[in-house]
Amino acid sequence: MTNDSHGFSTRAIHDGQAFDPTTGAVIPPVYLTTTFVQKAIGDLRNGYEYTRGTNPTRDALQVQLASLEGGRHGLSFASGLAAEDALLRSVLKPGDHVLMGNDVYGGTHRLVSRIHVPWGVTLSTVDASDIDAVRQALRPETSVLWLETPSNPLMRISDIAALAELGHAAGALVVVDNTFATPYLQQPLALGADVVVHSTTKYLGGHSDVLGGAVVLNDDELAEKVGFMQFAAGAVSGPLDAWLTTRGIKTLSLRMDRHSQNAQAIAEALVGHPKLERVYYPGLADHPGHDIAARQMRGFGGMLSIALAGGADAARRFAEATVLFQLAESLGGVESLVNYPAEMTHASVRGTELEVPAGVIRLSVGIEDAADLVDDVLTALA
Incomplete structure (x- = not known):
């Protein structure tokens, strides 16, 4: 079931999610099977042969995505x-050049x-928020x-x-x-990009x-190339993982609205705090990318970072002092998380242009009550 005229939340709940025709179950079943019985040799039921190739639960998620x-x-x-690897292996060959933003996930x-x-x-990095720098690179x-x-x-x-x-003028994907x-x-994609990638581990799940x-x-x-790479190398999502991701996506719009509201409240509460050098959040009017973000985004999201004036020591103390913000890697869950990138998510890029300043803390703002989250952050700073 797909209908491009439907709104986002309607599509998130219904696209790829037709009820089970056998029982009428409103939630499509999880097909925990590795293989499928064939009608005869090479005569497959609806194209299903082996779960590494295709699986109804994964297909449902892929339609949704x-x-x-x-x-x-x-x-x-x-x-x-x-x-990301399957995409890059499908596109690149020796001698090709990848131009990457100089502030991306360390992995x-x-x-x-x-x-x-x-x-x-070959690989080089550039400040992707600087159009002239990208043009020259x-x-x-x-x-x-x-x-x-x-x-x-x-x-x-x-x-x-x-x-x-x-990028297109230069012949790049x-x-x-x-x-x-x-x-x-x-x-x-609507803004002109060729490919979108996600860690569905984060907000989608x-x-x-x-x-x-x-x-x-x-x-x-x-x-077709990426699909073949996926099949040949085998890095497919399992049926239960696909089902859990599908379930998470159905509430994505509700959660993202709350994530964004909470992050905005925290960012505004932290502006001008004497123990902070900077608050990094595009929802703040003085953020260098605020106008572009307002133009190309529906909201400003649930992620923000702060730079503590006391550097690494202050950042580490803060990260270990929060209560509701739990110290952990990853992001995008309903619970709030605090991360020290220099030694956690971005440890692999130390010594490169992507090295994260030692005083920076990243916050994944959850959907708890905003007042409680603001209080937690301010108390940890104190």
């Missing part, structure tokens, strides 16, 4: 990095620098322009439409990691209980 990102093809993977940079560069790919051999907006963890905003135009924003807040990744795109030929 494609619908919400406005793409023709959605592919669900075992993790966000598995999704993405590690994947390219430690896996693809030794294979013969593009090369004739640039095959992929990799963007993440808002960026992780410094919350920089890239102008997707302008950069897509630049423009990829946007939409994990922080989600398809509810931002639609990169939404409950810190499932690992997954996604690739969404419109190009039929590239979708």
